[in-house]
Amino acid sequence: EAQVTQNPRYLITVTGKKLTVTCSQNMNHEYMSWYRQDPGLGLRQIYYSMNVEVTDKGDVPEGYKVSRKEKRNFPLILESPSPNQTSLYFCASSSDLDQTDEQYFGPGTRLTVT
Amino acid sequence: QQQVKQSPQSLIVQKGGISIINCAYENTAFDYFPWYQQFPGKGPALLIAIRPDVSEKKEGRFTISFNKSAKQFSLHIMDSQPGDSATYFCAASMLSGGYQKVTFGTGTKLQVIP
Numbered sequence: 001e002a003q004v005t006q007n008p009r010y011l012i013t014v015t016g017k018k019l020t021v022t023c024s025q026n027m028n029h030e031y032m033s034w035y036r037q038d039p040g041l042g043l044r045q046i047y048y049s050m051n052v053e054v055t056d057k058g059d060v061p062e063g064y065k066v067s068r069k070e071k072r073n074f075p076l077i078l079e080s081p082s083p084n085q086t087s088l089y090f091c092a093s094s095s096d097l098d099q100t101d102e103q104y105f106g107p108g109t110r111l112t113v114t
Numbered sequence: 115q116q117q118v119k120q121s122p123q124s125l126i127v128q129k130g131g132i133s134i135i136n137c138a139y140e141n142t143a144f145d146y147f148p149w150y151q152q153f154p155g156k157g158p159a160l161l162i163a164i165r166p167d168v169s170e171k172k173e174g175r176f177t178i179s180f181n182k183s184a185k186q187f188s189l190h191i192m193d194s195q196p197g198d199s200a201t202y203f204c205a206a207s208m209l210s211g212g213y214q215k216v217t218f219g220t221g222t223k224l225q226v227i228p
Contacts, residue, residue: 004157031213040123042203042220043158050213090157094214101146101207101214105157 002027004106006091012112013081021076021109023091031094032074033058033103034066036087043090049074081113117141118206120219127226133191135222137204140185144206146214149178149189152201152221161202162189194226 004025013019025032033048035058045058049068063085065077074093078085088110092103119138127133139147148163164171164178164187171178177190191198204219 033216035218040220042120043218045216048213048215056211056213092157096214101216102148102160102163103158103216105150105159107155107157 002104004091004093004104006089006106006109008109009107010110012114014114015082016080019078019081019111021078021089021091021111023074023076023106024072025074025091025093025104026072027093027095027104028071029093029095029104030071031096032068033092033094034064034074034076035090035092036060037090037108038087046076046089078111081111083113085111086113087111117217118204118219120204120222122222123220124223125225127191127194127224129194129196129226129228131194131226133189133194133198133224133226135189135202135204135224136186137188137206137219138184138186139206141206141208142185143208144217145209146207147178147180147187148205148207148216149176150203150205150218152203154200158203191224194224196226196228199224199226 007022034046035043044060047066049055091106094103149161150158151161152158175192180187202222207216
């Protein structure tokens with residue numbers, strides 16, 4: 001089954017404790033992105049990657065890091081989480097080969113930073 | 115900077131009625147306009163999309179109307195059903211630095227009451 005998986009689905013942590021949210025896709029997609037979803041603000045892009053070892057900042061990158069060492073994986077790293085990073089996070093992937101530009105989203109990770 | 119404005123924020127519609135969600139964009143470089151549907155606890159999923167060379171696209175009960183001169187597009191859900199209750203995001207994308215960058219609206223929470 002074609003899918004994007006994220007782990008963990010729920011995470012409660014404390015300020016300053018480094019964490020990683022994993023993302024993996026099995027569709028051989030070139031493009032992967034991370035978004036955060038906040039009430040009244042919609043989905044905002046944090047980082048994206050066009051291929052292995054190619055990453056770039058989205059609209060709200062402050063406080064986040066990413067890496068793309070393998071095509072299928074795109075982890076999101078919060079080196080020193082703060083309460084304003086409490087949010088719902090989505091990983092997404094897409095291909096430039098199908099001409100639809102459709103993004104496939106993971107199920108989300110709800111993060112609470114106290 | 116909000117490049118895609120979406121309204122209303124929430125909408126309650128009687129079963130069998132028509133749901134209408136509106137979006138407006140600013141950047142004329144946008145060339146793909148998808149709508150995503152998100153059920154509680156799930157990631158967004160592509161519902162329907164349109165390119166600016168057509169004024170309307172219909173898929174079942176869902177129709178996108180597109181007004182290029184006004185830089186506006188809308189989603190119409192005919193014969194709305196309780197199963198349509200979800201959050202709907204409009205989006206606009208354009209090629210930027212070799213990547214199809216997507217900008218999302220703020221979302222509309224639709225509730226269809228029996």
